[in-house]
Amino acid sequence: MPGIELSKCVLITGATAGIGRALAYAIRQLPNKPQVIATGRRQDRLDELAKDGFETYKLDVGADRATLQKTVEELLARYPDLDTVILNAGVQREFDFRKEIDLDKLEYEMKINYNSTVILTTYFLPHLLKLGSLGRQTFLVPVTSGLAILPAPRVPNYSASKAAVHSFALSLQAQLAGTGVNVLEIIPPLVESELHDAEGTTEALSKIWMPLEEFVPIATRGLVAGTPHIVVGRSESMWDKFEKGKDEIVAQLFKA
Template sequence: MPSILDSKCILVTGATAGIGRALALEIAKLPSKPKVIGSGRRQDRLDQLSEAGIEGMQLDVNADRETLKKFVDNLVNKNPDLDTIVLCAGIQRQFNFQKEVDLDAISLEFNVNYFSVVTTITYLIPHFVRLAATGRKCSIITVTSALSVIPMPLVPNYCATKAALHSYTMSLRAQLQSANIHVAEIVPPLVESELHDAEGTTERLSKFWMPLDEFTNTVMEGLKKGDTVVAAGNAKTHYEQFEQPKEAIFAQTTKALLQNLN
């Protein structure tokens, strides 16, 4: 499987905070010296990344399809060697369905965490197919969550978006296998992050989360090895217990279907 060390040009979304920022900074330090492009909403944070040699491209992933298409076209035109994407952008909101629920907030969370990811990947796949056909090692890396395996009722929609992304990632991996495009999944546990600031739960959760440095080191080791699934902490335990048994069954049931698809 391709290692992150094989990558020549890498896009990291959500690179202005949390997991995305930490991974972008660590990838930029690799001895293979890949070009790293970080995208995010906040220009001041992107400017800070430039000090670490990371090229910033401003993007709010909660955009319409036309905007995302323009971003992808511009990205590929400027970086024809782009061979890896790490899709980290995400938000998390609490909802209590015994009380009034803001459906616009539900839609926003779904769009940021799932639909924008699928849209971006869809627009980038033709580029990756062409590049992989030349022998270049290409990778698509999504970021899901331990909550895609065992949900937490306080954030029901977040859990559902990550479960959807996990399922999509499995199917995408199977579909793109014949095109020699590596599809991997990062599965974080509760990790030190600004993700929880919007709901005011950061202080409480900080007593339980995995330090960001520890998580980042674990993920980088997995990416260097070319692991298909990179999980850490209790996410690794839950994934191995509940998701790994599905993989053999999934492979068996999809083999014939994929032959017809291709």
């Protein structure tokens, strides 16, 4: 499968911190020197990235559908060469169903992690398919998690949302085969991130997480190689045990 060494223009959601920000810097350094558009909600972080030479765009993936559609239209008008979309934005919350649940937080987490991925995919795909029909290789890259395969009980909704994105990615790979739109799923382990700050678990998790400086080179090599499922670190053993070969079965089911 082709990889993003062919990309001319890459957009990354959730690029103001963590995996998204680190990938933005790594991808910009690839030999093909693609234009990188960093998006996120925090204007101060976007301003920092702009000073470092990135294209930036303020994007809240939790916005309503009409706003997201308008945003995608504006982005495509500004960047007609956009050929790679990395859907990385996410939030993580702890829920204990033995206690009272804040359903607003639960719904918001699913909206950010899953619904926005599907909505943005829907709005970007016609453009990517058009480029594909013209012989350009394009890339749609959802970022899921090892928790999509084996859930963590402390974050049940996060785990479920990432499992939903993983399932969605498998179906997209089957549906888009041969269109020129390549779906490359990144499946990280627990990685250095501000994702855990909201729950106050960063200090504890920092003792066991994979540093970004170890994660990003592996993920970037997978993107360059065009690996359909870029499984990193501890996620690999879970993939081998529970998921290996599933994509081939899904593809066969779609053709049946």
